[in-house]
Amino acid sequence: MNAAHDEEPGLTLLVHRPGEQPTLLHTGLASLEHRLPIGPDTTFNVGSVAKQITAHLILLAAHDDLLRLDQKTADLLPRLKISDVTVADLVTHRSGIRDAESLLSLAGFRDLDHYTADDLRTLAYRQDQRAVPEGRFLYSNTNYLLLAEILETVHHTTLSNLARHRVFGPLGMHSTHFKADPRQVIPGAASAYQATHHGWQHTEVPVTLPGPGTLWTTAGDLDRWLTHLHQRWQNPHQLLWQETVDYEPSDHEPYLYGPGLYADARPDHTAVFHYGHEQGFSAATHLEASGLRVIALSNNARLSADRVTAAILRDLYQQPTLAQKEALVRAAARERASSTGIQDQPTPDHVGQHIELGTFACDQAPGSLRLTRRADALHLWRRGTCDQLTPTGSGIYAGNGYTLTVPSSTDQVDRFTLDLDRAPGLTYIRQ
Template sequence: MKAARDEEPGLSLLVHRSGEEPTLLHTGLASLEHGLPIGPDTAFNVGSVAKQITAHLILLAARDNLLRLDQRAADLLPRLKISDVTVADLVTHRSGIRDAESLLSLAGFRDLDHYTADDLRTLAYRQDQRAVPEGHFLYSNTNYLLLAEILETVHRTTLRDLARHRIFGPLGMHSTHFKADPRQVIPAAASAYQATHHGWQHTEVPVTLPGPGTLWTTVGDLDRWLTHLHQHWRHPHQLPWQEAVDYEPSDHEPYLYGPGLYADARPDRTAVFHYGHEQGFSAAAHVEASGLRMIVLSNNAGLSADRVTAAILRDLHQQPTLAPKEALVRAAALERTPGAAVRPQPTLDDWSQHTELGTFICDQAPGSLRLTRSADALHLWRRGTRDQLTPLRPGVYASNGYILTLASSTDQADRFTLDLDRAPGLTYIRQ
């Protein structure tokens, strides 16, 4: 008889100590509909883990004199208006270019709306100044969308074919693919799911963004990649490819960020890694100076790969004699994070209870936003969806990953500033 968790989406895990054979563990189902278990050949969407592949291709292009890391990105992307951004700025998230998916969310896009990489690049090209001061870190998927466009420009081929020819083929990563079209079939692909009050539901949406994400791979193929990465780790006191791109402070203290990689540079725990969260999938790829490789892939939205990775690493570091298999079994038994409840949509009656304060537009973002007041609460509307704003202090409100700051009282609101985590400094003006 199967345990309850054997009937749920789950995990593919790998620990590989230097000089030893890798240890693998697979739990749960790749497909709930067909009852297919997760196994060593199951492919997952690894989200932002793809950034290290894209960054490596940029470094190879620089080595081959197809571009320079200190070159202005606008030389290669004529539509880019922020003229002082370099290729290296894009690689290290120091361009100040806002995250286009965050901008698109302001238009009220729903989960199953279709948009393309070029739709997002168009939003990037509307931006005419940095959202943060020069040299400051702002994590933005747009940087890697633009890097993918640069690679396709200088190589005159697609990122998918380039990666297969330069990295995946030579390293034997035959189960690894950049998905360039939502209709593309990925062999042995898992589906991703989220728990709801009524059972499980699919979480994938019809969007593919090669460069910052949309990389499908297996734990075995990622182990080949991390082995290759570690072979370029020439000195334990110098991070991989640090001679080409500096690692500088990131958005997560005490970590640094370099060529598509976060780094923990503390002497007793030197490692490089990246996490990915994409459409209900999550992934973690971690390699230490000692050669220890750790890979966790999840198709359960309530089971985060970075949390599982942290538990495994804690056990292995605190108990050096612990068998890797035991560490994996312990981590796989972690409690799931409860599935996020579906936010109720406002009804037609909601609107009748609100006082209109105005419709606002921003030249850096699509669509328009509306402000209303109901009783003592302020609300922001995006194409029929509504966020109730929580007051933090006079004139400053918060909701769902952003801060709204009014330039005047709510009775005379003529403009406000919206600061999203990855798209700060958006000024909205009353139409």
């Protein structure tokens, strides 16, 4: 590896072929301030990789007759207004419940604003109908926030305690924790960073959402977890737990989604996997029916764990005799070489140059939005932040992660529809 890269945040990579010992590679620093290198005991925030742990605990609760997968969620969480959603719908992202964190972003929360899981669940309980038709996939972290609340309800303890006693302790995952409070100290925790034109900056914010994310762990502990999953994979001709939870088409064709896991059902590479991106960290876990395990963890916003995992797998498929260490070194070097972009936020145009179209509110989302027009472009304002929207069709404008549709001319707008990637179908009306 380039010596200069040892002065930057970096990666932990692991590959574990069946019948071989796992191979680890660590590059870069866990803490730039303290010049602390990443090592085997460094813990990372693995984001949505946590969902497979939460789903596993739900399956255990069903096995212990504490709940049923076909049970109506409202039986367990009476505040939920969408009465026909089942526990299995939450597990497989088929509830149609909008992602509450996406909804909260419409209020214009700044990077260091603090909100809690309870804040997001409150937004979930405001929703009174599915955002997409029954049975359709809509990836939503809110599903797993509600699953975490179900687990705490039926077990009468916190998710953190439950996971420690039922999973992490028995499997020897002693460096793994669900972080339940932003002030909680995680031993060995890496800091995450983003490169800007002015140098490196921290990316963590004071938010913890155990269930859909906020899981801190090491590559070694994740290898113990994937080993446990492979031992439970009774039939290599089926997907993991397919006899309990149906895998269905997801948002990433041709992959399916089941109990907190995406799945590749191709016979030659049958696998389950998940990626995570949270607060500048990224993570990936990949387990094949053969027993092959690949793990990537990053604390550098420019280094993507899912891309480096794909590169490792590609080399292992193309060169079956390639040494595990060589596969890791090659993939890490390629990811370093391709990640040169600087991520500064653009400065919006001055509001005085814009024509006001109104302030709008939606009963399914917090806060209000302002819409302005400047020349032929629309601008959406949230608590001082501004997105310039790009026209893509008649009355349709695209933003970052959403589309906005106006019913007629932009000379006067009385209402519009906002479709966020994870929270579609929001109707905003002029106040």
